[in-house]
Amino acid sequence: MISRNFKNVLVVSVGFLSLFTAYGGLQSLQSSLNAEQGMGVASLSVIYASIIISSMFLPPIMIKNLGCKWTIVAGMACYVSYSVGNLYPGWYTLIPTSAILGLGGSPLWSAKCTYLTISGNVQAAKEGKKGSDVINHYFGIFFFIFQSSAVWGNLMSSLIFGQDTNVAIIPDEQLQTCGAADCGLNVSVNGTTTRPAQKLVWTLVGCYIGVGLLAMLIIAVFLDNIDQEQASEFRGNREPFCHTFLATFRLLKDWRLLTLIPLTMYSGFEQSFLSGEYTKNYVTCALGIHYVGFVMMCFGASNSLCSFLFGRLARYTGRAALFLLAAVANFSCIIALLFWRPHPDQLAVFFVFPALWGMADAIWQTQTNALYGILFPQDKEAAFANYRMWESLGFVIAFGYSTFLCLEYKLYIVLAVLVLTAITYPIVEYHEYKNPTPPANEGTYLNHKETIQRDENKIICQTRI
Numbered sequence: 322m323i324s325r326n327f328k329n330v331l332v333v334s335v336g337f338l339s340l341f342t343a344y345g346g347l348q349s350l351q352s353s354l355n356a357e358q359g360m361g362v363a364s365l366s367v368i369y370a371s372i373i374i375s376s377m378f379l380p381p382i383m384i385k386n387l388g389c390k391w392t393i394v395a396g397m398a399c400y401v402s403y404s405v406g407n408l409y410p411g412w413y414t415l416i417p418t419s420a421i422l423g424l425g426g427s428p429l430w431s432a433k434c435t436y437l438t439i440s441g442n443v444q445a446a447k448e449g450k451k452g453s454d455v456i457n458h459y460f461g462i463f464f465f466i467f468q469s470s471a472v473w474g475n476l477m478s479s480l481i482f483g484q485d486t487n488v489a490i491i492p493d494e495q496l497q498t499c500g501a502a503d504c505g506l507n508v509s510v511n512g513t514t515t516r517p518a519q520k521l522v523w524t525l526v527g528c529y530i531g532v533g534l535l536a537m538l539i540i541a542v543f544l545d546n547i548d549q550e551q552a553s554e555f556r557g558n559r560e561p562f563c564h565t566f567l568a569t570f571r572l573l574k575d576w577r578l579l580t581l582i583p584l585t586m587y588s589g590f591e592q593s594f595l596s597g598e599y600t601k602n603y604v605t606c607a608l609g610i611h612y613v614g615f616v617m618m619c620f621g622a623s624n625s626l627c628s629f630l631f632g633r634l635a636r637y638t639g640r641a642a643l644f645l646l647a648a649v650a651n652f653s654c655i656i657a658l659l660f661w662r663p664h665p666d667q668l669a670v671f672f673v674f675p676a677l678w679g680m681a682d683a684i685w686q687t688q689t690n691a692l693y694g695i696l697f698p699q700d701k702e703a704a705f706a707n708y709r710m711w712e713s714l715g716f717v718i719a720f721g722y723s724t725f726l727c728l729e730y731k732l733y734i735v736l737a738v739l740v741l742t743a744i745t746y747p748i749v750e751y752h753e754y755k756n757p758t759p760p761a762n763e764g765t766y767l768n769h770k771e772t773i774q775r776d777e778n779k780i781i782c783q784t785r786i
Contacts, residue, residue, distance in 0.1 A: 324447075325545065326440040330459050332543045333393070333433060334466035339536035340397050341467060343404050343529035344422075346474030349596050349617045350610075355410050362597060362723050364415040368403075369589070369716035371423020376710030379424065380431035381568040381702045389436040390546045394537055396429025401533035407526045427709040434705040437463060438694035439547060452698075454636045457691045461632010464687050468628050468679075471621020474529075479614030481525045491609065491665065499606035499663045504727040568703040569710065577696055578704070580749050581689075582711050583741045588685050589715020590735050591651060595620060595678050597720060599658075602728050604671060607663040612671070619672045623679030624686075632687050640688050641750050647684035648743055650677050655736050659729065696749070696758055 323331075351361030383392045399422050406418030441456035448455075572578055600613045631643055654677050663671065690708070697704035715738075722731070 324444060326444040327459075329440055329545050329547065330437060330462055331466075332539065333436060334463045336393070336397070336536045336540040336544070337433065337463070337467045338470045338473075339532045339539060340400055341470040342474040342477070343533045344400050344474075345471050345617075345621070346478045346525075346614070347404065347407055347529060349471075349475060349600055349613055350478060351597075355415070360410065360412065360415060362720050364419040365593075365597065366717055366720040367416055367419040368423045368426070369713040369720065371420045372426040372713035373423075373710050373717065375424045376427040376431075376706045376713065377569050380428045380706035380709070383428040384432050384435060384702045388546055388548045389432040389439075390540065390544050392428050392432035393436070393544070394540050396425040396432065397533065397537045397540065399425025400429070401530060401537070404526055404529045404533055407529075408523060423713075427706055427713070430709050431702055431705040433463075434690055434694065434708070435701045436547060437690075438698070438701050441694070442698070451636075453691070453695050456694050457632055457635040457687070459632075460687045460691045460694075461629050461635070463628075464683060465625050465629030465632070468621055468624035468683065468686075471624065472618045475614035475617040475621065477528055477614075478525055479611065479618070481521050481528075482611050482614070484521060491607065496607055496664060500603055500661055501659050501729045501732060502662050504729075568700070569706045572697065572700050572703040572707055575697070577749050577752065578707055580745050581692075582745075583738060584685075584689060584746045585708055585711040586715035586718075587735075587738045587742045588682075588689060589712040589717075590719050590738050591678070591682065591685065593716045593719035593723075594731065594735050595675065595682075597723055598728060598731055599674065599678075603658075603663045603674075607665055608668075608671065616671055616675050620675035620679040620682075623676040624683045625679075627680045627683035628687050631684055635688065635691070640692060641747070643684045643688055644746060647681040648739060650681040651739055652736070654678055654681075655732050655739070659732055696753065698758065 348365065351365055355361030355364070380392075383395070387395065403418045403422040406414040408414075437459045438456055441459045442452045444450075444459075445452040445455040596617070600617065604613050604616050635643060654674055658674065661670070690705075693704045693708050694701060719731075719734075722734075726734075
């Protein structure tokens with residue numbers, strides 16, 4: 322018999338798997354599918370700009386009033402609206418739905434992180450384990466299931482677009498401009514990025530809308546409302562609106578959060594590079610748009626498996642060793658991409674980079690999310706709102722300069738942020754090692770009929786270096 326908390330983790334994971342099967346597939350295709358006037362990349366910029374705005378104010382208000390469960394459902398509805406906007410992509414459909422998605426994105430992710438952190442601490446209290454170990458384990462399970470969405474979403478796009486018979490042969494002149502060899506701003510001049518038949522686009526987007534609605538149904542029906550009583554009490558106490566409204570900003574007084582900003586922003590830079598630049602300037606340019614799905618499937622599979630693996634390994638190796646591995650992997654890939662000249666004859670190499678990138682991203686995602694939950698147990702909603710805000714700022718900056726900076730300079734920027742992260746993150750880790758953050762008392766989240774025996778001396782909210 323699995324515990325109720327573990328069951329809830331599985332429900333959240335499967336719900337996000339279904340939702341991001343749709344969104345992840347659409348995001349990977351935006352820079353190639355809606356390449357006209359940079360519309361696809363512009364829509365992604367609007368998404369993450371909206372997430373920044375919503376991160377400033379909405380997550381604490383929504384989570385404390387609605388509870389984690391219904392905040393997740395509301396956020397998922399915003400994501401589905403973006404899929405609907407892609408049925409007839411244009412400036413008047415993509416941009417408004419992108420803004421709606423962004424407004425729901427931060428509450429969605431903050432509620433998910435808060436829910437997993439509460440569940441991890443409650444389960445640790447029941448079993449007399451370290452809160453950080455159970456939280457790491459739960460985040461590892463979540464990202465193992467969630468990251469496989471890249472496999473299924475891109476598999477759908479590859480199978481459906483693979484039916485398109487209008488696949489152009491790539492001329493040698495275009496191959497000379499792929500990768501960092503040329504500026505990489507005008508990849509779509511030849512037929513390799515020809516938009517697939519409209520019927521196939523409608524079929525794909527229709528499937529994405531269906532799995533998005535399924536995600537909402539899964540959460541609404543099967544997820545326990547773990548903080549229902551706390552949400553009711555909050556609404557009854559009528560805490561001053563400004564106090565909750567500004568919770569995200571008040572947490573910026575904590576120097577640890579400020580020091581983690583480069584690490585958090587780097588997560589946005591590295592994800593946006595793979596989905597926006599690698600797919601366009603390497604895969605689409607040298608192989609064609611019909612290969613984007615297969616390459617991103619490799620990224621998703623690597624990310625999923627490594628998320629589960631590193632979620633379990635963290636208790637033995639500590640966070641610092643895993644972060645070092647991720648930094649070395651990304652550093653090596655960036656240097657190699659600066660010199661590699663992609664060619665269709667090197668098909669296997671196109672999959673090596675997303676596999677290594679997926680391994681590194683698994684560490685950035687699982688360990689950074691767990692770290693925020695461990696460092697700020699009393700302000701989980703505001704902490705994860707800050708996480709989403711600064712990560713989204715990385716996305717916005719990266720997508721913002723995508724249309725006018727040469728690929729070589731984009732690689733240098735990602736490299737610079739990585740180096741800055743390698744300098745600032747160890748400061749927080751060393752402080753946490755010397756002064757462990759005490760865990761929050763999560764007993765209030767248990768059902769009033771449940772009783773637990775806990776030994777406070779056995780619960781240490783810290784992962785060793």
